[in-house]
Amino acid sequence: MSGQTSASQGPASDPQMVFRTRNLEKIYGEGEAAVHALRGVNLDIPPAEIVVLLGASGSGKSTLLNILGGLDRGSNGDVWFGNQSLSEMDDADLTRYRRDHVGFVFQFYNLMPSLTALENVQLVTEIADHPMDPKKALELVGLDHRQSHFPAQLSGGEQQRVAIARAIAKKPTVLFCDEPTGALDSQTGRSILGVLKRVNEEIGSSVLIVTHAADTASMAHRIIHFSDGAIGKIELNEHRANPEDIVW
Ligand SMILES: Nc1ncnc2c1ncn2[C@@H]1O[C@H](COP(=O)(O)OP(=O)(O)OP(=O)(O)O)[C@@H](O)[C@H]1O
Numbered sequence: 001m002s003g004q005t006s007a008s009q010g011p012a013s014d015p016q017m018v019f020r021t022r023n024l025e026k027i028y029g030e031g032e033a034a035v036h037a038l039r040g041v042n043l044d045i046p047p048a049e050i051v052v053l054l055g056a057s058g059s060g061k062s063t064l065l066n067i068l069g070g071l072d073r074g075s076n077g078d079v080w081f082g083n084q085s086l087s088e089m090d091d092a093d094l095t096r097y098r099r100d101h102v103g104f105v106f107q108f109y110n111l112m113p114s115l116t117a118l119e120n121v122q123l124v125t126e127i128a129d130h131p132m133d134p135k136k137a138l139e140l141v142g143l144d145h146r147q148s149h150f151p152a153q154l155s156g157g158e159q160q161r162v163a164i165a166r167a168i169a170k171k172p173t174v175l176f177c178d179e180p181t182g183a184l185d186s187q188t189g190r191s192i193l194g195v196l197k198r199v200n201e202e203i204g205s206s207v208l209i210v211t212h213a214a215d216t217a218s219m220a221h222r223i224i225h226f227s228d229g230a231i232g233k234i235e236l237n238e239h240r241a242n243p244e245d246i247v248w
Pocket residue numbers: 028029035036037055056057058059060061062063064
């Protein structure tokens with residue numbers, strides 16, 4: 001691994017970067033109750049990487065993920081997706097950005113219980129511009145043999161695979177994963193990390209993972225360490241581990 005620190009430069013987009021932030025701040029609440037969740041984050045993320053965000057609870061990881069994913073806005077500073085300024089987008093543009101470019105995977109799978117695995121994925125493919133064949137999406141996550149099952153008939157790991165298939169079926173530029181293995185045992189968690197690696201390699205999506213499982217970092221191209229709302233350190237991984245070899 002080689003070290004790299006964040007550098008503050010003048011605001012400018014960079015089409016070579018999937019994301020760039022400059023002096024990004026997020027303050028929740030006001031006055032004495034104000035919480036400074038992000039305190040001037042400067043970040044450049046090149047395309048098609050697996051990026052892992054690590055840091056203590058409350059250090060601002062999910063806040064950053066939500067802003068990059070267009071679910072929330074910063075209070076100050078700039079955020080670009082390529083050469084588009086997310087900070088300057090109105091709500092309609094931000095919705096379009098999420099719909100066209102972004103997939104989300106969370107700790108809990110949020111599947112529709114009354115729909116089969118295939119139908120859960122079709123919810124997305126029916127409204128996306130250039131979607132994958134939903135069966136192909138289930139195949140990519142290793143679940144083609146379970147497409148007619150309902151969520152209640154699937155294990156936690158299988159439900160997370162459906163959630164990933166649903167998130168990738170639109171071929172997102174970026175797949176955001178907030179604690180994707182948090183509810184799973186370590187063996188199932190490893191297989192889910194293997195699926196995320198496959199998504200990165202086969203679709204070319206950037207995969208941004210927030211996790212408390214620090215060993216997940218060994219499969220990443222880039223590891224961002226968060227501390228108290230700021231980036232402490234960024235590491236680049238020259239030798240990436242296979243997910244099946246990760247222990248936690
Ligand atoms: N909607 C909100 N309103 C007020 N404060 C919030 C809100 N969301 C987050 N915070 C606060 O902002 C800070 C950063 O929270 P955030 O969830 O980004 O941290 P995190 O690093 O993802 O933590 P964890 O690992 O526990 O999920 C915390 O102090 C949190 O309490």
